[in-house]
Amino acid sequence: MQRACVSLLSGGLDSLLATKLMLEQGIRVHGLYLALSWGCCEKPKAMAAAQQLGVPLMVLGVGDAYLDVIRSPKYGYGTQMNPCVDCRIYMFTLAKRYMEEVGAGFLVTGEVLGQRPMSQRRQPLGVIEQDAGLEGRLLRPLSAQLLEPTLPEQEGIVDRSKLLALSGRSRQAQIALAAEHGLTEYSQPAGGCQLTDETFARKAKDLFAHEARPTTKDMELLTMGRHVRLDDGTKVILGRNALENLRLEGYADDERYTLISPVFPGPAALVIGTVQEQWRDQVVHIILQHVKEEKLPEGALEFRCGRQRWTVERSAWQRASAAPELCQI
Numbered sequence: 001m002q003r004a005c006v007s008l009l010s011g012g013l014d015s016l017l018a019t020k021l022m023l024e025q026g027i028r029v030h031g032l033y034l035a036l037s038w039g040c041c042e043k044p045k046a047m048a049a050a051q052q053l054g055v056p057l058m059v060l061g062v063g064d065a066y067l068d069v070i071r072s073p074k075y076g077y078g079t080q081m082n083p084c085v086d087c088r089i090y091m092f093t094l095a096k097r098y099m100e101e102v103g104a105g106f107l108v109t110g111e112v113l114g115q116r117p118m119s120q121r122r123q124p125l126g127v128i129e130q131d132a133g134l135e136g137r138l139l140r141p142l143s144a145q146l147l148e149p150t151l152p153e154q155e156g157i158v159d160r161s162k163l164l165a166l167s168g169r170s171r172q173a174q175i176a177l178a179a180e181h182g183l184t185e186y187s188q189p190a191g192g193c194q195l196t197d198e199t200f201a202r203k204a205k206d207l208f209a210h211e212a213r214p215t216t217k218d219m220e221l222l223t224m225g226r227h228v229r230l231d232d233g234t235k236v237i238l239g240r241n242a243l244e245n246l247r248l249e250g251y252a253d254d255e256r257y258t259l260i261s262p263v264f265p266g267p268a269a270l271v272i273g274t275v276q277e278q279w280r281d282q283v284v285h286i287i288l289q290h291v292k293e294e295k296l297p298e299g300a301l302e303f304r305c306g307r308q309r310w311t312v313e314r315s316a317w318q319r320a321s322a323a324p325e326l327c328q329i
């Protein structure tokens with residue numbers, strides 16, 4: 001087996017330390033960051049960590065195929081819509097392919113036994129290793145002494161006595177170790193990715209219930225704005241500030257169009273789904289329900305959608321603001 005490994009660098013403390021333990025044993029490390037464009041975005045931290053450790057870092061985007069994992073996870077969901085066990089199997093399978101590509105002998109992660117309830121108990125750790133096709137080649141240096149010896153340990157490539165026996169949710173030992181090694185480039189521990197967040201999970205469930213083949217772009221859109229469903233095939237996303245308005249406008253294409261008023265400050269609305277004339281007025285109503293009356297100019301209001309422009313009479317928008325508000329997803 002090669003004295004080289006691929007180490008998954010997430011930007012967090014655990015993966016930083018796991019990588020450091022490999023470097024201390026003279027093992028060549030290829031850093032790998034797997035990016036979910038709509039999930040946890042710790043890429044800058046992962047890059048800073050790789051730089052501090054002096055290891056190369058490959059960044060690979062996780063594509064639309066990952067969405068099948070979210071739709072029907074073999075091992076189920078955590079507290080929200082997070083399929084942590086299946087997610088890790090998917091990620092580690094990608095990492096295995098990279099490992100083969102660079103000629104590394106094993107994969108290293110910062111997982112700690114008992115740290116996360118769904119994916120870091122003894123049994124799921126084994127399932128993940130097996131289903132990712134990494135039997136004996138998945139080394140978790142921070143908990144290694146509590147786990148079965150892996151092939152690199154058995155073959156003497158990695159000295160097991162220099163690995164750790166950490167377990168549980170406390171990070172005190174890791175923080176102390178990082179300080180001891182002068183390691184500073186890591187993010188604060190987070191609860192998980194967006195899929196563990198209740199609001200995001202609600203929007204994701206709605207997306208999967210209404211879209212046969214959602215894309216990573218659809219998932220990115222769940223991270224911004226207020227979402228209002230008009231019918232099974234149509235949804236509106238309203239920007240909550242000027243930056244979101246700008247970002248939503250960037251998502252306009254053949255299947256999504258943005259509606260905005262150039263004459264008063266208010267939300268941009270990205271309409272996703274079947275473009276029907278009837279929705280235009282409804283979307284104007286939704287926009288107006290999120291604008292204070294004193295911010296509106298006198299007289300008719302102008303709106304634009306792509307190259308089209310049209311006006312809405314004052315009496316119409318007054319009726320709109322009196323109508324009951326549509327429920328947000």
Ligand code: SF4
Binds near residue numbers: 039085087
């Ligand atoms: S928290 Fe999110 S990114 Fe992390 S394992 Fe679970 S589903 Fe995957």
